[in-house]
Amino acid sequence: MAVPPEAAGQAADSHGQAGSIRAQKPHLKRDRVVIRFAGDSGDGMQLTGMQFTAESALAGNDIATLPDFPAEIRAPAGTLAGVSGFQLNFSSSEIFTAGDEPNVLVAMNPAALQANLEDVPPNGVIIVDREAFTDANVKRAGYATNPLNDQSLDKFQVIQIDVTRLTTLALHGLGLNNRGVFRCRNMFVLGMLSWLYQRPTQSTVQYLEGRFKKTPEVLEANLKAFKAGYNYGETTEMFASSYEVPAAKIKPGLYRNITGNIATALGFVAAAVKSGRPLFLGSYPITPASDVLHELAVLKNFPVYTFQAEDEIAGVSSAIGASFGGAIAITTTSGPGMNLKAEAIGLAVKVELPLVITDIQRAGPSTGMPTKPEQADLLMAMYGRHGESPIPIIAASTPADCFECAYEAVRLAIKYMTPVILLTDGQLATGAEPWLLPDVDKLPPIKVEFRTDPTNFLPYSREEGTLARPWAIPGTPGLEHRLGGITGENLTGNISYSPANHELMIRIRARKVAGITQEIAPTEIFGDADGGDLVVLGWGSTFGPIREAVKQAREKGRKVSHIHLRYLNPLPKDLADQLRKFKQVMVAEMNMGQLVKIIRADYLINAFGFNKIQGRPFKVSELVTRINRALEG
Amino acid sequence: MATALTRKDFISDQEVRWCPGCGDYAILAQVQKTMPEFGIEPHKVVFISGIGCSSRFPYYMNTYGFHTIHGRAPALATGLKVTRPDLDVWVVTGDGDGLSIGGNHLIHVLRRNVDLKILLFNNKIYGLTKGQYSPTSEVGKVTKSTPAGSVDFPFNPITVALGTHASFVARSIDVEQKHLGETLKRAHDHRGASFLEILQNCNIFNDDAFKDVSDKAIKADHQLILEHGKPLIFGKNRDKGIKMNVMRPEVVTLGQNGVTENDLVVHDETNLSLAFMLGNFEPPMPTPIGVFYAVSRPTYDGAINKQLDDAKTKQGEGDLKKLLLKGDTWSVN
Numbered sequence: 028m029a030v031p032p033e034a035a036g037q038a039a040d041s042h043g044q045a046g047s048i049r050a051q052k053p054h055l056k057r058d059r060v061v062i063r064f065a066g067d068s069g070d071g072m073q074l075t076g077m078q079f080t081a082e083s084a085l086a087g088n089d090i091a092t093l094p095d096f097p098a099e100i101r102a103p104a105g106t107l108a109g110v111s112g113f114q115l116n117f118s119s120s121e122i123f124t125a126g127d128e129p130n131v132l133v134a135m136n137p138a139a140l141q142a143n144l145e146d147v148p149p150n151g152v153i154i155v156d157r158e159a160f161t162d163a164n165v166k167r168a169g170y171a172t173n174p175l176n177d178q179s180l181d182k183f184q185v186i187q188i189d190v191t192r193l194t195t196l197a198l199h200g201l202g203l204n205n206r207g208v209f210r211c212r213n214m215f216v217l218g219m220l221s222w223l224y225q226r227p228t229q230s231t232v233q234y235l236e237g238r239f240k241k242t243p244e245v246l247e248a249n250l251k252a253f254k255a256g257y258n259y260g261e262t263t264e265m266f267a268s269s270y271e272v273p274a275a276k277i278k279p280g281l282y283r284n285i286t287g288n289i290a291t292a293l294g295f296v297a298a299a300v301k302s303g304r305p306l307f308l309g310s311y312p313i314t315p316a317s318d319v320l321h322e323l324a325v326l327k328n329f330p331v332y333t334f335q336a337e338d339e340i341a342g343v344s345s346a347i348g349a350s351f352g353g354a355i356a357i358t359t360t361s362g363p364g365m366n367l368k369a370e371a372i373g374l375a376v377k378v379e380l381p382l383v384i385t386d387i388q389r390a391g392p393s394t395g396m397p398t399k400p401e402q403a404d405l406l407m408a409m410y411g412r413h414g415e416s417p418i419p420i421i422a423a424s425t426p427a428d429c430f431e432c433a434y435e436a437v438r439l440a441i442k443y444m445t446p447v448i449l450l451t452d453g454q455l456a457t458g459a460e461p462w463l464l465p466d467v468d469k470l471p472p473i474k475v476e477f478r479t480d481p482t483n484f485l486p487y488s489r490e491e492g493t494l495a496r497p498w499a500i501p502g503t504p505g506l507e508h509r510l511g512g513i514t515g516e517n518l519t520g521n522i523s524y525s526p527a528n529h530e531l532m533i534r535i536r537a538r539k540v541a542g543i544t545q546e547i548a549p550t551e552i553f554g555d556a557d558g559g560d561l562v563v564l565g566w567g568s569t570f571g572p573i574r575e576a577v578k579q580a581r582e583k584g585r586k587v588s589h590i591h592l593r594y595l596n597p598l599p600k601d602l603a604d605q606l607r608k609f610k611q612v613m614v615a616e617m618n619m620g621q622l623v624k625i626i627r628a629d630y631l632i633n634a635f636g637f638n639k640i641q642g643r644p645f646k647v648s649e650l651v652t653r654i655n656r657a658l659e660g
Numbered sequence: 661m662a663t664a665l666t667r668k669d670f671i672s673d674q675e676v677r678w679c680p681g682c683g684d685y686a687i688l689a690q691v692q693k694t695m696p697e698f699g700i701e702p703h704k705v706v707f708i709s710g711i712g713c714s715s716r717f718p719y720y721m722n723t724y725g726f727h728t729i730h731g732r733a734p735a736l737a738t739g740l741k742v743t744r745p746d747l748d749v750w751v752v753t754g755d756g757d758g759l760s761i762g763g764n765h766l767i768h769v770l771r772r773n774v775d776l777k778i779l780l781f782n783n784k785i786y787g788l789t790k791g792q793y794s795p796t797s798e799v800g801k802v803t804k805s806t807p808a809g810s811v812d813f814p815f816n817p818i819t820v821a822l823g824t825h826a827s828f829v830a831r832s833i834d835v836e837q838k839h840l841g842e843t844l845k846r847a848h849d850h851r852g853a854s855f856l857e858i859l860q861n862c863n864i865f866n867d868d869a870f871k872d873v874s875d876k877a878i879k880a881d882h883q884l885i886l887e888h889g890k891p892l893i894f895g896k897n898r899d900k901g902i903k904m905n906v907m908r909p910e911v912v913t914l915g916q917n918g919v920t921e922n923d924l925v926v927h928d929e930t931n932l933s934l935a936f937m938l939g940n941f942e943p944p945m946p947t948p949i950g951v952f953y954a955v956s957r958p959t960y961d962g963a964i965n966k967q968l969d970d971a972k973t974k975q976g977e978g979d980l981k982k983l984l985l986k987g988d989t990w991s992v993n
Binding site: 081084085087230233277278279280281282283284293296297300305307309326327328329330331332334336337338340341342344345346347348349350351352353354356370371373374378464465467500501502503504505506507508509510511512513521522 | 672674701702703704705706708711718719722723724725726727728729730732734735736737738739740741742743744746747764765768964967968971972974975976977978980981983984985986987988989990991992993
């Protein structure tokens with residue numbers, strides 16, 4: 028990364044003046060900081076991270092987050108399996124990723140330290156709760172000796188704080204039991220860091236007031252712990268200074284912080300509202316997709332129907348039924364669920380009903396690593412059904428982009444009367460970024476026109492331009508017809524085993540999907556529009572690291588560019604020509620090389636892959652190294 | 661529609677393609693004959709099926725129809741009925757489609773009590789795939805896939821349905837046209853998931869599987885016609901009945917050993933335990949037909965739509981702009 032690690036106590040570029048009136052300590056400026064909060068699953072690190080993110084957003088920083096939590100809800104306390112992390116990058120300039128490595132690691136116990144230490148650069152800051160480093164906890168984390176007492180942490184700046192004792196003191200007299208006090212430790216830490224980075228605290232106070240409205244004693248405890256942490260930072264000798272990360276210059280407008288799953292849900296609701304039809308979600312709980320179901324389940328008044336089906340197959344099948352009836356029908360899942368839905372998706376292809384299937388990809392095969400991202404479902408989305416069954420595929424590139432992609436998926440599904448697959452992944456789903464709120468009135472129109480005229484009605488007649496068949500919903504007099512999975516005669520849809528007709532229908536559906544290229548804007552090249560030495564081609568959540576890496580390489584004078592795809596099927600019409608402008612084409616993917624296969628097969632372009640399959644996003648540094656290697660030949 | 665509906669209004673222009681002599685013809689004819697009596701116009705009716713011989717059914721009805729994929733018709737129908745409670749939605753399935761590959765969907769649609777009319781044609785065999793044993797085939801059944809005889813213990817569709825607390829459970833027989841028509845009407849009039857098992861003869865792969873209850877010469881001695889509030893009497897001479905011997909049912913003959921009608925079990929459609937007992941009747945006990953169980957409980961589609969209506973009443977129509985603004989927002993100038 029271009030920016031040197033930040034370090035509390037390191038006063039190299041001190042601006043020296045005092046910060047707020049209250050804080051009499053020096054107040055240093057930083058361009059960007061990466062903090063990782065790590066603790067037991069039950070330590071509330073996700074909440075702490077999200078609140079710090081909200082504070083940083085209000086401070087005007089550009090932000091990017093990466094939660095990292097185990098699939099086990101409550102793994103045994105103090106074990107490596109139970110460590111939950113949340114990384115936040117906040118900056119005074121535009122950023123694209125949550126950062127390769129944390130400048131500051133907050134470790135609530137030895138296991139959290141053990142699990143995250145390898146990512147902390149030399150001279151990085153490590154803040155630990157000293158009291159959590161008991162003999163038992165140290166042993167449970169796999170340490171032979173207490174790392175706070177040996178030399179193993181010498182290359183870092185370790186700040187030891189008795190978080191538990193200080194929280195207990197702060198909450199003295201409130202009548203809380205040990206467990207209740209223990210659960211407020213994260214607020215003490217949040218308060219301390221809020222002081223250290225001079226964050227505005229009102230959003231956290233408001234959040235706590237909302238969350239614990241019904242339990243005033245818990246609210247009081249959390250507020251007290253939060254304020255005690257803040258004051259501790261200010262008054263203790265532990266921190267020589269506080270830091271300021273000034274507001275970033277970002278596009279004016281109204282922002283909110285959003286995760287990919289919430290953005291996906293909102294995109295679907297927006298599409299349904301724009302279309303004037305109810306939204307129906309048929310879904311079966313699966314990590315990391317369930318939050319879309321939760322998000323939509325509370326929006327009944329829009330109206331939104333959510334059906335928690337008995338299994339993945341019923342999830343998609345119920346959605347097809349709802350689509351037959353004229354609803355905006357969607358299903359959400361992750362890889363294993365996609366496998367199960369394949370047959371029903373094929374039915375939707377054959378009967379040409381609008382449907383959006385969202386695959387929030389996770390590391391596979393089989394159960395794999397449910398909470399970790401991967402991009403290995405692309406070829407399944409393309410080809411993972413029997414028979415010739417082309418489906419348009421759209422992939423979101425950032426958490427906020429999930430909104431636009433979900434909306435676009437519905438728009439295409441209806442306009443072309445086809446199932447559409449939306450690909451996101453676990454990183455987008457749970458990661459967050461500031462979202463410039465769209466102007467609802469300016470969203471592209473979504474027009475639903477049901478067929479009503481019985482004159483010359485044919486279920487498989489086609490609209491010129493899109494080749495869409497009519498959407499003729501039950502309840503319409505004179506349009507009674509039968510849909511089915513058996514090959515149907517052109518126009519009538521009546522069962523037909525005519526060989527020529529079978530091929531004709533396959534070709535018509537393929538042409539219809541291919542025709543969606545007319546919806547795709549010309550390919551944007553970040554970098555050298557007229558070509559250069561290397562272009563990095565990506566899709567999905569790799570957008571951030573690729574963009575940052577290409578930016579850094581360009582700052583070093585490299586003739587490297589970035590093309591990022593939203594439409595994966597069909598591919599943009601001009602893509603092949605754009606790629607041919609470059610001497611080398613590198614396709615960076617979190618899989619064994621799936622898009623690169625398509626590019627090579629479809630275009631006969633000698634693209635090469637850069638692949639990572641670790642359930643973790645690319646690091647910017649990894650990409651920069653690979654780019655340099657390619658350019659140095 | 662100004663004029664009354666007739667059978668013809670429900671007959672599609674498609675050629676019926678079941679094997680000659682298949683019991684499905686009789687069921688189709690009876691459904692087409694009964695539909696006009698409901699007074700619902702064909703465009704408001706939807707037939708949804710899975711895969712199998714029975715699942716060809718929708719093509720022959722001049723209503724809306726959807727021939728879907730194997731076993732999934734109940735799930736598809738749920739999505740349709742929930743979002744379109746105005747429609748009259750029927751599911752047509754078979755013993756393979758509904759109880760094997762689609763068993764999961766069937767039990768869940770029944771427990772949820774989605775307002776669907778579910779017709780399960782039970783011929784105890786796989787017909788479309790040419791004669792393998794099905795989940796209702798008897799133990800020992802010799803088929804192409806079980807040359808040494810099936811060792812699978814079969815499902816009993818009635819007790820499976822009762823096990824889900826389905827709110828309407830009935831059985832009829834393809835050739836019992838009058839009884840089938842009446843039972844179809846009962847199934848249709850019920851609010852909630854109606855489960856109707858129709859014993860259906862596959863004359864190609866499992867002929868005479870239900871001979872004892874469909875052969876005119878002997879059926880009266882094997883059919884037990886269930887009627888709510890009436891004693892369980894059967895037999896050619898209406899002289900046999902079902903009596904409880906402590907906790908076990910037994911067949912008795914009226915007039916013998918002093919047995920009178922007063923000693924017989926009186927059918928009660930609202931008694932789940934009785935329904936289970938009758939559902940478990942197997943030869944040499946008579947085969948009950950008619951309504952085993954019928955109770956009223958809230959429908960899934962009704963409850964879901966009520967939640968939506970309540971949300972609208974309480975929160976007003978959804979406001980997209982407000983929704984997007986939820987949570988912490990901040991302005992950048």
